Structure formats: C-alpha cells, structure tokens
Amino acid sequence: MEQDVTLAPEEQTSELDRIAGAERQVTGGLPEGEPAATTDIALGIWDRLVTFIESLTRPWVAYQVAIVLVLLVAAFALSYILKPRFYDWLKTREGWSKLRYRYGVMVHRRMPLILFTVMIWSVVWVMQSVTWPSRSYILDLLANLALAWLLVVIILRVVVNPTLRAFLRYGLWIWATLVITGLRDDAVSLMDSMALNFGETRISLWMIAQAMVLLGLTFAVTRLLSRQADARLKRSQDISPSMRVLFGKLLQVLLYTSAFFIGLRIIGFDLQGLAFLTGFIGVGLGFGLQKVVSNLVSGLIIVMDKSIKPGDVISLGETFGWINSLGARYVSVVTRDGKEFLIPNEDLITNQVVNWSHSDKYVRLDIFFGTAYGDDPHLVRKIAVEAAQSVGRVLNFPKTPVCHITGFGDSSVDYILRFWIEDPTGGLTNIRGNVYLALWDAFKEHGISLPFPQREVRMLEDSSTN
Known part of the structure; x- marks a missing residue:
C-alpha cells in the first residue's frame, strides 16, 4: 500500500517537471538542433498525459479533484440563484454606455466562471498557508487556468463582432491552457512538424494557427480603431457627408491592409513568398470577383463625384426613398413604408437615377x-x-x-x-x-364645378316592329 510521504520544500518537484523528464527520455535520442519526428513528439505528449492521469489515483491528488468538483457544483448552484436577480438589476440601469452594458451582459453569462475563480483562489490561498504547496498543486493549476480564461473573456469583450470574438476566445483559451499546463513547447513542436514545403516557403500547422490568432487580434484592434475614427469623422462638421464616407472607406482599406501584412510579419511569414499568388488573385478578380470589384469601384466613384450622399432622396425604377448609408458594396435606401433596399453601387452608376435633392433641397x-x-x-x-x-x-x-x-x-x-x-x-x-x-x-x-365625362344612351325603335 502506497504511503503519502510529505517532502521538504527543497525536495518538492512539480508533477509536470517529473513528467517532462519522462518525455525527454522518449525523445532524448535525437541530435540537438534537429526537429523531433511527429510520432516521437505525439508519443511524448501521450506519455505525459497517461502519467498525469495515473497520478490522479494518489490520495493527495484525489481530494484536490474532489474539492474542484464541489466548487464547480457550488459555483453553478450559486449562479443559478444570483443570475435572475442580477439580470433584473441590470435592466434597471439607465444611461449606461454600450460598453458598460456589454460587460454587464458578460458578467451575467460568465457568472459560474467568475464565482468558480473566486472560490478556487480562496481555497488555494488557505491551503498554501496551512499545508505543503504540493498538496494544492492541482488546485493552483486550475485556479491559474480559470483566471486566465476569465481574463480572456474580459479583454475580448471590446470586440464587437461575435464571430471574431468567439474565434479569438477559443484560440486564446487553448493557448492559455497549453502554457499553464506546460504543454506549450510540445504542442508547438508537434504542430511545427506538420508542414508542407512550396519551394523555399515552408507552411506548418503551427504557422497557420499563429496566423489565424494573430490576424484575428490585429483585425479586432483594426476594427476598433476604424470605428473610433469613423465616429470622429461623422462628428466633424467641417467635412461634407460624402467626403466623410470617402475618408472612412479609405481609412478602412488602409488599416485592414496594414493589419494583414503586419500580422504576417509578426508570424515571420516571408512576404516575398506571396508573389506567386498574384496570378491566382488576378484570375479570381477577372472571373469570380468581377461583380464585387465593380461594386467597390462604383462606390468610390459615387463618393468622389458626390452624385449621391446620405440624406438624398432618389428614385430608381420603382424604388423611391432616401439614402440611409453608403456601403462599400451597396447603398441603403429606406422607403416611406419602412422597407430598406440594398442597391448595388453598380446599378446606381449604370442606370438612370433621379436625385430629388442633388443640387438643392427644393x-x-x-x-x-x-x-x-x-x-x-x-x-x-x-x-x-x-x-x-x-x-x-x-x-x-x-x-x-x-x-x-x-x-x-x-x-x-x-x-x-x-x-x-x-x-x-x-x-x-x-x-x-x-x-x-x-x-x-x-x-x-x-361654386366652381369639376366636370366629368357624361354619356347619353338613346334607344332606337326597330322599324320591323312598326
């Protein structure tokens, strides 16, 4: 029967360091500087996971797992009681900014995670003060993991696009989990070993994962800066409405293009390797993206010649309404009955458009x-x-x-x-x-009469009846 032996602080070794030693024995035969084979790396990660799972049977690990399960149940039970009350309180808040409302909704949705993080950190602090750190190793690991997940949720709340926010959230959650559990280097080596070579260009799974996360972050920051700049342009009274739209579009193109290439440079991707893609991009523009490019160019022409601007009243075929907004691909026209038509920019260039308020408002x-x-x-x-x-x-x-x-x-x-x-x-x-x-x-x-056509019907007698 295995006994639980209490080690002195200087003799304590983290579980992950001990498992890392076992993994080095598996891959230790490789020459220094040479990347490990994919199979060897995967076997090393698997060996570490098996060793960690086997350690869960030890008494000092089992009671930590039991504490975590109790805290999870308590967090969900307490959130079940507090969430309706917090939601009712949140509905009474008037005058809050959109950002404060977003964070309020975030607290309501992530209340179990918030409660679990607070409770597990409280337990960790208590146990580290009354027992050896090794007796709260699992709790400390999960406490750091919960805190990292919570910080990711809080920071990404500023990202407005829900799809981009969800993509970044899961990507950063996975990255934080690998870092905290000590599996980062192994995971990076495993993904980097899965690569394809195109001449002098090497594209690995790790590079693709980096590109997706970093480009997502750069585009999120770019979108935030673009929205702020666009809001400032709309508040400016010294610039005409059409020029505000033009400056906003040019600024968006500049920011997003810069974000794309900056993200690639951060990853370490050789931009010279993109040269061979220009031919494919040209073919795509010539066939599949013909209408898209036509609408983009037409939108720039509309803004530059000031033929149509937000607030103008136009007629196009059977559509009559006023311009709500000018988009990169279409123009939003709102009719009197509340319908919103999204008219492609190309139609406004090639078709006859009646602008009731082009030169003046009369x-x-x-x-x-x-x-x-x-x-x-x-x-x-x-x-x-x-x-x-x-x-x-x-x-x-x-x-x-x-x-x-x-x-x-x-x-x-x-x-x-x-x-x-x-x-x-x-x-x-x-x-x-x-x-x-x-x-x-x-x-x-x-006494002025409004005439209307009148007709008189005269019946003629048939001469044969006389």
Whole structure:
C-alpha cells in the first residue's frame, strides 16, 4: 500500500517537471538542433498525459479533484440563484454606455466562471498557508487556468463582432491552457512538424494557427480603431457627408491592409513568398470577383463625384426613398413604408437615377385638373394658387405656386398647378393628396364645378316592329 510521504520544500518537484523528464527520455535520442519526428513528439505528449492521469489515483491528488468538483457544483448552484436577480438589476440601469452594458451582459453569462475563480483562489490561498504547496498543486493549476480564461473573456469583450470574438476566445483559451499546463513547447513542436514545403516557403500547422490568432487580434484592434475614427469623422462638421464616407472607406482599406501584412510579419511569414499568388488573385478578380470589384469601384466613384450622399432622396425604377448609408458594396435606401433596399453601387452608376435633392433641397410637384367651361379661368387660377398656399408643406418663398391653362378639353378647361416643397423625405403622395383636398374645398366654396365625362344612351325603335 502506497504511503503519502510529505517532502521538504527543497525536495518538492512539480508533477509536470517529473513528467517532462519522462518525455525527454522518449525523445532524448535525437541530435540537438534537429526537429523531433511527429510520432516521437505525439508519443511524448501521450506519455505525459497517461502519467498525469495515473497520478490522479494518489490520495493527495484525489481530494484536490474532489474539492474542484464541489466548487464547480457550488459555483453553478450559486449562479443559478444570483443570475435572475442580477439580470433584473441590470435592466434597471439607465444611461449606461454600450460598453458598460456589454460587460454587464458578460458578467451575467460568465457568472459560474467568475464565482468558480473566486472560490478556487480562496481555497488555494488557505491551503498554501496551512499545508505543503504540493498538496494544492492541482488546485493552483486550475485556479491559474480559470483566471486566465476569465481574463480572456474580459479583454475580448471590446470586440464587437461575435464571430471574431468567439474565434479569438477559443484560440486564446487553448493557448492559455497549453502554457499553464506546460504543454506549450510540445504542442508547438508537434504542430511545427506538420508542414508542407512550396519551394523555399515552408507552411506548418503551427504557422497557420499563429496566423489565424494573430490576424484575428490585429483585425479586432483594426476594427476598433476604424470605428473610433469613423465616429470622429461623422462628428466633424467641417467635412461634407460624402467626403466623410470617402475618408472612412479609405481609412478602412488602409488599416485592414496594414493589419494583414503586419500580422504576417509578426508570424515571420516571408512576404516575398506571396508573389506567386498574384496570378491566382488576378484570375479570381477577372472571373469570380468581377461583380464585387465593380461594386467597390462604383462606390468610390459615387463618393468622389458626390452624385449621391446620405440624406438624398432618389428614385430608381420603382424604388423611391432616401439614402440611409453608403456601403462599400451597396447603398441603403429606406422607403416611406419602412422597407430598406440594398442597391448595388453598380446599378446606381449604370442606370438612370433621379436625385430629388442633388443640387438643392427644393422639389417641384405638378397637379393636373380641369373645370367647367362656364367658370372664369382667371378666378380658377387664383383660387388654385391660394388653395396650394394653404397647405403646410407647400413653399410660399422663394418658390411660389403657379397655375396655368394647358388646353381646352372635350368637357373641361385643363389646368396645371405647380408648387414646391423642401422636404421630400416627408413623402410626395401625401402632399399631393393634401393639395387635392384643398382644391376640392376651395372650388366647392366658390361654386366652381369639376366636370366629368357624361354619356347619353338613346334607344332606337326597330322599324320591323312598326
């Protein structure tokens, strides 16, 4: 029966160091400087894991595992009680910034991890003060691991994109676990041994993993800087709306391009090795990305020539609305009924677009009507102008309503009433309807009739019946 022997502090050796010695015996036959074979590295990692699992049967390890299980159950049980109350309290917070709300939601979702981290560190501090460090080795390992995971969650909360945030979170969790458990060097060697050579370029699994995590981090930082710069540009009153969009797009392209190449340089990737990819990129642009590139270039043209800018009212085919935003690939147009159309930039370049507010904000509308021949046309024109001026959105200065005779019809004298508005975003159909109602009321008040076609049916007797 194995006895639990208490070692002096100077005689204590960490479990991972002892296992590392066993692993060195497995791979020790390799010459110095020569990378170990993939099989040898994998066998070494497996031997360390088996040795660690076998150590769990020792009494001083088993009770640490039992303590961890109790703490896990306590953390989940306590979070089950506290989470609804914290959520109700969080809903009462008014005036908080978006970042504070995000961290509040993070605390609500990660409450079991937070509680477990606090409780296991408390247990570790108590046990290290009353017993040998070897008696709390597993607890100390898991406490550092829980704290590292929690710090990763807290730091990555600033990343807005949920997909990118999840990718970085799991990547950093895996990396922190390998570092804390002492498996980092072995894992790096194993992934680095799995490589493909393209001439002088060597691409390993470790390089790909590095690239994914580091590029994700650089793009996250770039996205944060881009959002901050874009917000500052939107608040600037010295720059026109179209130039704000242009500067924002150019800044995004510059930042993301710089982030891509900086990430590759951090990894140590030889940028000269990318030269052979230019041919494939050219083919892809010529075939698969033709529409994408066309929309990107069209978007830059729209912004540079200032033909369309946010807030303009446009008509494109059956779509009528105002520009909500200019994107790199499309333009967002919001209609009066709340529908948002995403129109490709290329369509705005190649098709006929009516911009109701391109050169100025004034829009002219026309209404056609007719009156009976017995009504005085001078009086009709005067009444029509006064009726249009009585509608709230119709301008009286500097553009004034006018009424003209357009012709003599079969049963009426035909007129056109022209008036101006300066807020086309408020709708065109509704203002026409209001002017028509004003005309109806004014003509009814002055006894002016609105003729309509009348037909007379005459029945002829059949001569054969006489």
